[in-house]
Amino acid sequence: MILEHNMKKINNDLISVEEAQKIIFSKFNSLGEVKKKLIDSSGYVLAKEIKALFDLPSKNNSAMDGFAVRFEDLEKNKSLKVVGRVGAESITNYVLQKDEAIRIMTGSGIPNGADTVIQFEKTNNNPHKGDDYPDSVIIKDMVNKGDNIRLSGMDYKAGQTVVESGMLITPPIIGAIASFGIDEVMVIKKPTVSLISTGNEIVMPGEKLKEGQIFDSNSFAISSAIKNSGANFKMHKILSDNKAGVEKLYDDCNQSDLIVTIGGVSKGDFDLIRDAITEKGNINFWGINMKPGKPLAFGQVNLNNKEIFHIGLPGNSVSSYVCFELFIRPILMKMQGIKNIYRRKVVARVDKEIKNKDGRRAYLRVMVNKDEKQGYLASIYNKQDSNIFSSLVYSNGLAICPEEYKVIKSGDQLEVIMLED
Numbered sequence: 001m002i003l004e005h006n007m008k009k010i011n012n013d014l015i016s017v018e019e020a021q022k023i024i025f026s027k028f029n030s031l032g033e034v035k036k037k038l039i040d041s042s043g044y045v046l047a048k049e050i051k052a053l054f055d056l057p058s059k060n061n062s063a064m065d066g067f068a069v070r071f072e073d074l075e076k077n078k079s080l081k082v083v084g085r086v087g088a089e090s091i092t093n094y095v096l097q098k099d100e101a102i103r104i105m106t107g108s109g110i111p112n113g114a115d116t117v118i119q120f121e122k123t124n125n126n127p128h129k130g131d132d133y134p135d136s137v138i139i140k141d142m143v144n145k146g147d148n149i150r151l152s153g154m155d156y157k158a159g160q161t162v163v164e165s166g167m168l169i170t171p172p173i174i175g176a177i178a179s180f181g182i183d184e185v186m187v188i189k190k191p192t193v194s195l196i197s198t199g200n201e202i203v204m205p206g207e208k209l210k211e212g213q214i215f216d217s218n219s220f221a222i223s224s225a226i227k228n229s230g231a232n233f234k235m236h237k238i239l240s241d242n243k244a245g246v247e248k249l250y251d252d253c254n255q256s257d258l259i260v261t262i263g264g265v266s267k268g269d270f271d272l273i274r275d276a277i278t279e280k281g282n283i284n285f286w287g288i289n290m291k292p293g294k295p296l297a298f299g300q301v302n303l304n305n306k307e308i309f310h311i312g313l314p315g316n317s318v319s320s321y322v323c324f325e326l327f328i329r330p331i332l333m334k335m336q337g338i339k340n341i342y343r344r345k346v347v348a349r350v351d352k353e354i355k356n357k358d359g360r361r362a363y364l365r366v367m368v369n370k371d372e373k374q375g376y377l378a379s380i381y382n383k384q385d386s387n388i389f390s391s392l393v394y395s396n397g398l399a400i401c402p403e404e405y406k407v408i409k410s411g412d413q414l415e416v417i418m419l420e421d
């Protein structure tokens with residue numbers, strides 16, 4: 001069963017990139033919530049907001065190693081009596097009296113009566129290890145009233161939102177949450193993609209090549225790209241292009257959030273993916289008006305009463321990678337609850353003339369550099385065929401050449417999708 005959607009037909013039944021994205025993206029939402037150890041939560045999206053459980057810092061404390069004093073007692077060259085010492089972990093109930101000082105270490109609570117901390121460097125006392133310390137101190141340099149005191153609640157006030165739900169958890173956010181003694185958080189689950197290469201000629205790197213065979217470079221690139229997007233992948237065995245292969249296609253896939261196959265989706269004699277999808281479910285669309293990457297199938301299969309979407313990527317290396325960027329990465333972001341699912345785009349001047357006569361949207365591999373005077377410049381890689389992996393290795397962006405432009409002249413401006421994080 002083909003054509004669930006009322007698709008705009010262009011260029012021999014191919015649909016536009018935007019239409020394909022709209023159809024695919026509309027089928028995916030953020031996954032459910034799960035409890036996670038805070039220490040393992042970097043890169044997840046927070047599902048429930050975190051509020052400050054108490055003022056942070058919880059008490060007025062010293063920003064310096066030095067002496068807690070009463071500002072009104074300070075005078076240059078005056079001696080104050082040292083009546084005690086507090087370390088970061090200790091507190092004192094002593095109330096500071098006139099012309100007294102307490103040795104105080106960074107982070108220690110400010111004793112009652114004190115309103116200022118004067119650091120060691122501004123006295124005749126040096127930092128000093130051990131239990132004994134001088135019982136008086138001479139003020140050498142003045143400070144201002146309130147100096148070197150970190151006020152309670154200056155970071156967060158009790159009840160204040162520390163992290164909103166929907167935020168991507170970063171190392172500083174983990175630190176802020178941990179400050180309140182919280183060690184578990186609710187996060188959005190991460191999707192797992194079943195990744196399956198197809199082809200009688202495809203062999204896993206690490207194995208021995210026989211004549212006519214090639215290594216499976218695509219699943220290595222795509223699995224790494226899945227990982228970089230924050231999602232997980234499950235690498236399946238390479239499928240052969242025959243009935244036996246097709247029968248095994250969906251083995252062990254029903255725990256995954258998405259099935260991605262590579263290859264076998266064109267119009268060749270051995271391209272069996274579309275038939276396989278149709279056997280277990282239906283195809284939403286096949287074929288996108290773009291290059292590289294025209295033969296892409298999007299369908300849905302029923303595995304043990306669970307509906308799972310299947311994206312059949314084209315086999316050519318650059319095609320599969322570009323299609324991953326345009327159609328899969330955004331839905332992996334969406335499933336993780338990430339709000340901005342798109343890559344950054346810039347507008348850049350191209351350095352060469354390009355002809356685009358077949359009316360397809362072209363995604364050109366380019367290296368973008370920023371020039372002080374001319375802005376972004378995109379140099380177009382000299383080989384743009386869909387099997388040339390080096391075109392991606394030596395590029396940092398995909399310049400979008402609209403389908404209706406037959407010629408792009410050197411110096412014309414194109415939008416470029418930046419492939420870097």
Ligand code: AMP
Pocket residue numbers: 197198199201202214215216217218219262263264265266268314315316317
């Ligand atoms: P297909 O669509 O299966 O005919 O594949 C198109 C081209 O991509 C063929 O030359 C395949 O050998 C090649 N190809 C398919 N899958 C892979 C893969 N996983 N790694 C590298 N090349 C592949």
Ligand code: MG
Pocket residue numbers: 198199200241263264315
């Ligand atoms: Mg093949």
